[in-house]
Amino acid sequence: MVGKQMAAAALAAVAALASMAEAAPAAPAAPAAGGVRVTVTPERTSLGKSDEVAVVVTITNTSGATAYLLKWQTPFGAVEAPLFEVTRDGQPVPYLGRMVKRAPPAPDDYIALAPGASRSVRVELSALYRMDVTGAYSIRYRDGVLQLFGKPSSSYAPAHALAEPALPAASVYIAGRLPRGMAAPEPLPQGGAALGFSQCSNPQQQSVTEAFKAAQTMAQDAGAYLQGTQGPRYSGWFGAVDAARTATVARHFTAIGEAFAGKPVTVDCGCREDYYAYVYPNQPYKIHVCNAFWSAPMTGTDSKGGTLVHEMSHFTVVAGTGDWAYGHEAAAALAAGNPERAIDNADSHEYFGENTPHQDLR
Numbered sequence: 001m002v003g004k005q006m007a008a009a010a011l012a013a014v015a016a017l018a019s020m021a022e023a024a025p026a027a028p029a030a031p032a033a034g035g036v037r038v039t040v041t042p043e044r045t046s047l048g049k050s051d052e053v054a055v056v057v058t059i060t061n062t063s064g065a066t067a068y069l070l071k072w073q074t075p076f077g078a079v080e081a082p083l084f085e086v087t088r089d090g091q092p093v094p095y096l097g098r099m100v101k102r103a104p105p106a107p108d109d110y111i112a113l114a115p116g117a118s119r120s121v122r123v124e125l126s127a128l129y130r131m132d133v134t135g136a137y138s139i140r141y142r143d144g145v146l147q148l149f150g151k152p153s154s155s156y157a158p159a160h161a162l163a164e165p166a167l168p169a170a171s172v173y174i175a176g177r178l179p180r181g182m183a184a185p186e187p188l189p190q191g192g193a194a195l196g197f198s199q200c201s202n203p204q205q206q207s208v209t210e211a212f213k214a215a216q217t218m219a220q221d222a223g224a225y226l227q228g229t230q231g232p233r234y235s236g237w238f239g240a241v242d243a244a245r246t247a248t249v250a251r252h253f254t255a256i257g258e259a260f261a262g263k264p265v266t267v268d269c270g271c272r273e274d275y276y277a278y279v280y281p282n283q284p285y286k287i288h289v290c291n292a293f294w295s296a297p298m299t300g301t302d303s304k305g306g307t308l309v310h311e312m313s314h315f316t317v318v319a320g321t322g323d324w325a326y327g328h329e330a331a332a333a334l335a336a337g338n339p340e341r342a343i344d345n346a347d348s349h350e351y352f353g354e355n356t357p358h359q360d361l362r
């Protein structure tokens with residue numbers, strides 16, 4: 001966002017807060033699970049074609065100690081993750097925004113909330129979710145996204161995740177409208193295996209070509225390992241061995257391998273963000289690589305090849321993974337504590353594919 005837009009957004013947030021009393025009723029307050037309360041309040045509950053679909057998100061620390069939140073798990077900045085769960089007439093509405101690969105959290109990736117403190121922000125949702133169809137929408141903060149930390153840390157030390165189930169939903173009725181700021185999903189690219197480039201210099205194209213080969217090798221190797229009995233390589237990243245979960249992971253790697261081997265993939269080098277890469281999950285097979293990608297090794301932990309595996313897993317038509325935890329430490333903790341989430345986590349797929357330190361024991 002540029003300064004002017006930011007100022008406008010700030011003003012709008014203030015206006016939204018000021019008008020809340022006369023506007024939509026807030027969703028009922030969530031229980032103070034884990035010491036942080038999240039409310040999602042629509043600016044208006046009935047919207048016409050030209051209205052913005054905006055909600056105000058308020059996060060309150062209801063505990064007696066300072067709470068630390070990871071910036072990218074909150075909307076207090078650019079929203080680059082599916083932080084909300086949106087349904088229309090009971091059916092899930094797809095997220096249209098970015099899915100990012102980030103480095104493990106550093107101390108300044110945390111936001112501190114003092115005991116009793118609240119922070120609010122206005123979020124325009126129709127650029128992030130498909131809300132162009134008439135219907136009754138329900139919007140809530142996605143379960144399990146917001147973790148509460150006792151201290152900022154460069155390692156993974158969550159005090160606890162917010163308790164589940166479920167933060168309450170806010171309801172909005174929207175009369176059909178055009179999506180704002182986000183093109184409708186593009187048709188699936190046709191054609192066979194190809195690696196294309198957008199905004200890449202010659203040296204960048206060479207580097208991406210090598211990374212692409214490394215990603216193909218990782219996907220093949222992972223697929224082959226998943227054919228046999230699962231050992232520590234599997235359980236280290238995906239948790240306790242279970243037939244249904246193993247089948248899901250095997251299906252994911254089959255799809256990832258097929259995409260690298262047989263689909264028209266485009267890598268765009270125009271991103272200048274500090275993170276590794278991002279994709280729009282409904283726009284296969286275009287992968288945007290960013291600053292951290294260029295300094296990553298070709299193979300091994302958090303590598304260029306692995307980053308491509310991570311991003312490929314996000315596409316809805318491939319494996320539709322999420323980003324529940326970033327980095328080796330957090331991904332290993334996720335495998336141990338929540339295997340269902342681990343098999344839906346992009347970094348877990350990347351680390352299984354990268355396989356560092358090397359493990360092939362069964």
Ligand SMILES: [Zn+2]
Nearest residue numbers: 100101323346
């Ligand atoms: Zn990701």
